[in-house]
Amino acid sequence: FVEPAIAASPVRMETPEGTMDPESSFYMERPSDGVALSAIAGRGETITIKGPRQMGKSSLLIRVVTRAAELGKKIAYIDFQRMGSAALASADSFYPAFCETVAFELDLDVTVGDFWKRPLSAEQRCTMFMERKVLKSLEPPIVLAMDEVDRMFDTPFRSDFFGMLRSWHNDRAIKPLFRKLDLALVTSTEPYELIEDLNQSPFNVGEVVELTDFTREQVADLNGRYGSPLSAPQMNRLHELLGGHPYLVRRALYLVATGRYEADRLLAEATDDDGPFGDHLRHHLFRLGTGADLTGAMRQILRDGSCESERLYWRLRGAGLVVRRAGRITPRSRLYADFISRHLS
Secondary structure: OOOOOOOOOOOOOOOOOOOOOOOOOOOOOOHHHHHHHHHHOOOOOEEEEEOOOOOOHHHHHHHHHHHHHHOOOEEEEEEHHHOOHHHHOOHHHHHHHHHHHHHHHOOOOOOHHHHHHOOOOHHHHHHHHHHHHHHOOOOOOEEEEEEOHHHHHHOOOHHHHHHHHHHHHHHOOOOHHHHHEEEEEEEOOOHHHHOOOHHHOOOOOOEEEEOOOOOHHHHHHHHHHOOOOOOHHHHHHHHHHHOOOHHHHHHHHHHHHOOOOOHHHHHHOOOOOOOOOHHHHHHHHHHHHOOHHHHHHHHHHHHHOOOOOHHHHHHHHHOOOEEEEOOEEEEOOHHHHHHHHHHHO
């Protein structure tokens, strides 16, 4: 996505791609923000930020850790997307890499390898490292902020890792040191797909924050921040088309506000393969095509509003493609319904 030349405007534009600066004038606060920011003000908190992709989860996480830093907490931020395939290949490679990253983020001069000589499980070594070398070494509370933990999905040890995080949550009741540790996780995947035993899950304790699409009023608010490039009728049409999808709403407003598209043309060409959302739509179509099971599930949803496989429903929902309302499963927006039905028919 290439940034076009910006038309004359009193508003300083920002591209809609990627994680947003917490101070951005285009950041739209939702009720979930208040819940998360209030939670991180406490001590010994576990926060899960969940929702489909491109909902603003990473941006909210950054706001959470920014608030935590303002409160004097130390931050260890781990983006699991940056963990290479070698680190994720086995428990023996992952846990030392995880501990090294925590130590680096907290500027601790420790030797992680010493703990891997002990005849203990990887989870026990990692817990011992966290307790003895991290929590004992630092006086301020610590926030372990973990983005894109879905990257663990294909690892055979994911249940053990997330079970370990749950044990740290539980340890706060009996080990004062762990009351210094806040956990903040971001995921697009349903917890039951990341850990087999939900009784050992870190995703269903503490504060669970689920992000929602923008309301019509929030779209109108955002339109004003972009310099009001859309009229009221055009805003209503955009909301009906996109259903308040945070990323696509920002993209639409950015394209019109910067003069790349006229509003009526954007709305008319929205579902075209090479239209304003073409790359986004083609990406989803490619993901559907990677497995006949997903394609079949989407065809059934388009046909009769149901999905025989709950697992496939949650995968499609995690991708941000479908929603369930009043027992009926439908495409998340008219944009998706029109584009996908045309290509899967």
